[in-house]
Amino acid sequence: KKxxxxxxxxxxxxxxxxxxxxxxxxxxxxxQGLTPMELSSATGLTLKESAEVVRLSAASSIEQxxxxxxxxxEQCEVPYIxxxxxxxxxxxxGGIPLRAITEIYGTPGIGKTQILQACVSVQLPSxxxxxxxxxxxxxxxxxxxAGRLKDMATDAIQHAQTIGGKNVDTSDFTDISILKGIxxxxxxNYIEIVAVIKHLPSLLxxxxxxxxxxxxxxxxxxxxxxxxxxxxxxxxxxxxxxLIQLATKFNLAVIVTNQMTTKIECEGSSELVAALGxxxxxxxxxxxxxxxSGETRVATLTKAPHRRNSSVNYQVQ
Amino acid sequence: xxxxxxxxxxxxxxxxxxxxxxxxxxxxDFMLKDPESLAMESSVSYKDLYSIxxxxxxxxxxxxxxxxxxxxxxxxxxxxxxTGNTNLDNLLGGGLMAGEVMEVCGGWGVGKxxxxxxxxxxxxxxxxxxxxxxxxxxxxxxxxxxxxxEALSEEPELVGQALAHIKIVTPSDVWGVFQxxxxxxxxxxxxxxxxxxxxxxxESSSIKSMGKTKLVIVDSLPAVxxxxxxxxxxxxxxxxxxxxxxxxxxxxxxxxxxxxxxNTCITLADFSGQGAESNSKWKPALGRWxxxxxxxxxxxRRKECTxxxxxxxxxxxxxxxxxxxxxxxxxxxxxxxxxVPRSRCKCSVVVSTPLLDRLFFTELSAxxxxxxxxxxxxxxxxxxxxxxxxxxxxxxxxxxx
Numbered sequence: 001k002k003x004x005x006x007x008x009x010x011x012x013x014x015x016x017x018x019x020x021x022x023x024x025x026x027x028x029x030x031x032q033g034l035t036p037m038e039l040s041s042a043t044g045l046t047l048k049e050s051a052e053v054v055r056l057s058a059a060s061s062i063e064q065x066x067x068x069x070x071x072x073x074e075q076c077e078v079p080y081i082x083x084x085x086x087x088x089x090x091x092x093x094g095g096i097p098l099r100a101i102t103e104i105y106g107t108p109g110i111g112k113t114q115i116l117q118a119c120v121s122v123q124l125p126s127x128x129x130x131x132x133x134x135x136x137x138x139x140x141x142x143x144x145x146a147g148r149l150k151d152m153a154t155d156a157i158q159h160a161q162t163i164g165g166k167n168v169d170t171s172d173f174t175d176i177s178i179l180k181g182i183x184x185x186x187x188x189n190y191i192e193i194v195a196v197i198k199h200l201p202s203l204l205x206x207x208x209x210x211x212x213x214x215x216x217x218x219x220x221x222x223x224x225x226x227x228x229x230x231x232x233x234x235x236x237x238x239x240x241x242x243l244i245q246l247a248t249k250f251n252l253a254v255i256v257t258n259q260m261t262t263k264i265e266c267e268g269s270s271e272l273v274a275a276l277g278x279x280x281x282x283x284x285x286x287x288x289x290x291x292x293s294g295e296t297r298v299a300t301l302t303k304a305p306h307r308r309n310s311s312v313n314y315q316v317q
Numbered sequence: 318x319x320x321x322x323x324x325x326x327x328x329x330x331x332x333x334x335x336x337x338x339x340x341x342x343x344x345x346d347f348m349l350k351d352p353e354s355l356a357m358e359s360s361v362s363y364k365d366l367y368s369i370x371x372x373x374x375x376x377x378x379x380x381x382x383x384x385x386x387x388x389x390x391x392x393x394x395x396x397x398x399x400t401g402n403t404n405l406d407n408l409l410g411g412g413l414m415a416g417e418v419m420e421v422c423g424g425w426g427v428g429k430x431x432x433x434x435x436x437x438x439x440x441x442x443x444x445x446x447x448x449x450x451x452x453x454x455x456x457x458x459x460x461x462x463x464x465x466x467e468a469l470s471e472e473p474e475l476v477g478q479a480l481a482h483i484k485i486v487t488p489s490d491v492w493g494v495f496q497x498x499x500x501x502x503x504x505x506x507x508x509x510x511x512x513x514x515x516x517x518x519x520e521s522s523s524i525k526s527m528g529k530t531k532l533v534i535v536d537s538l539p540a541v542x543x544x545x546x547x548x549x550x551x552x553x554x555x556x557x558x559x560x561x562x563x564x565x566x567x568x569x570x571x572x573x574x575x576x577x578x579x580n581t582c583i584t585l586a587d588f589s590g591q592g593a594e595s596n597s598k599w600k601p602a603l604g605r606w607x608x609x610x611x612x613x614x615x616x617x618r619r620k621e622c623t624x625x626x627x628x629x630x631x632x633x634x635x636x637x638x639x640x641x642x643x644x645x646x647x648x649x650x651x652x653x654x655x656x657v658p659r660s661r662c663k664c665s666v667v668v669s670t671p672l673l674d675r676l677f678f679t680e681l682s683a684x685x686x687x688x689x690x691x692x693x694x695x696x697x698x699x700x701x702x703x704x705x706x707x708x709x710x711x712x713x714x715x716x717x718x
Contacts, residue, residue, distance in 0.1 A: 005499070006559075008559060009492060009495040009496075009559065009563070010492065011490070011492035013552075014552045014555070022342070022343065023319065023342070023343060024319035024320065024343040024344055024345075025319065030319060042319075065449065065484035065485055065486045065497075065500060066484070066485055067480065067481045067482070067483060067484055067485070068457065068462055068480040068481075068483045068485060069477055069480040069481040070481075071457070071458075071459065071462070071485065072459055072462060072463070072466070072480065075458070075459040097460055099455075099458050099459075099460070100458065100460060230543075230546060230547050231547040232547075233543050233547065234543045234544040234545070234546060234547025234548075235544070235547065237539065237540050237543040237544055238543075238544040240454070240540070241453055241454060241489060241490075241540055241541075242489075244454055244455045245455060245487060245489055247455070248455045248458065248487070278424065278425065278580065278581070279539070279543065279580060281424065281425030281426070282425045282537065282539070282540075282580050283454075283540075285456065285458075285460075287425075287426065302426055303425060303426035305430065305431070305456070305458075305460055305461040305464075306460045306461055306463070306464045309426075
């Protein structure tokens, strides 16, 4: 027995809902059995709009939920992407986790762009314990350098050969293959970023080996170009939702870098915090803060579902 | 139900055209107009109009229940789901009450999702209740669950059974959330098994059924609502209201507890720097939401506080929000009763919407009739009822309908 569903929860625009309510169409059953022609003459909607209403009210497929037990069985191992920095890997519990959005924020020059390393590590073949996937890099600041990437690639190949030893064949893992495995998008404004994210489902279908998406940095266009804070919060929430749903569906890791901003307290003191505000703080699954402590770089885990918040010193090679 | 030809033997094509010519387009117009004047204007016989009104009333009118009966039923069905944390239980007055909506709000990283996961696991483990977890941000993942599961001291079999009682739905927008709430209304849950190795959409190869849901957790609300508020069209506020009503009616109709996760955001007001307390700087996000529905609101880790809110909808669509003093509540009763033409009623009548707090009913005496109104239409038919019948006691007994 289908329960009485209101027409206003189907996701139709407000103008259509008003016309329907005016003509007394409130529940699903009121629309049942009517052709779009009849509906449009009764309500004053266009034929196209009426057809949409009839279609949506007839669609009764409720997605059956999955239980946690099933979820655990399907995802028994959580794969990580190693960062090749032992300190960071131990802080994160293995590396950057898949099926989650990790945010890395810090002051300029601290080494955020080291995440290029993740683009290489994700390609480590599964025969040597890696994920064996490709990466997608969305560049908003223009700080991507192919030269640095090549150096990292050479190091990674050596690393793979060391781990594999003589038994494992890693000859497929070459300079060229690593560079080929990174898909690059340069976005000049926030609309282009949204466009890439909307395009992702088809991209992922044609590249099923994709296991990492990097956005460097998400703050750049949203801080400078944006007309109002409410719209920004809404758009960031929307983007996060799309990304996390894709991440869980297609088994991806998402890394997002952020900038810092100064928050001025009432008493006149100020504090360095992550940019994009409080609302953005709720969006990523993990948050990693990089900062200086005297002469050493320190990484602090400020938000993590599976680890305690803690700090560790690390180095950049 | 619409004004269609054939819904009543008196409503023929002819009558319909005459009504439309007098400007009657839908049921509300029809019921609001006095039948005598309508009979004169539209030259439809009074008898016809009267029989049409009867049909409409039979379809729309809300049944009255006495306050006493309602209180008794409420006492019988009240269950409290303990949270697993005695301090939190004490704060909530026993635990999560069935029929109530609790909001948990806090900044990022304070542990709202962890709290919700623990609530769900505790409810499933200790009570064997089914839990529905609506998760638009996909915050439940193997990452999070494995650490929770490892910390449990029960046997793996029991844990496995408990975990099988927690269902997760990941809607991608607010319409998906509405659909997900429908799942909670089903008498038993059907779950789907994914074929191993399928990427993305799984095929349902087998269906198992479990008990009725007793706890619904929505984590988190701003994720689906903030994109709507950002649009300049102002549809967002209406949708928040609708979601609020849906959650509250779900809680009270199905007698389950609902927990909602919200964010906090900074209020713009206090920059005077005159020793403003730290908790006035933070307020729960989504503004007017809290006026619509909340039974309890737990601000996690900022300042623990509980508030109850009552909203009464008046016919002119302005809403009155009241705070919860007992004396103020009694005044509300009187205020509301005055909306109804009391000269014709022999007992005091209380108009309640699904948004009212259950505690409210303890104030009622046996002589009070309670109408559960679910829409403005109910309110209109109710007003007509009052005008036509002198002794309202007739409407207390459901057999009379």
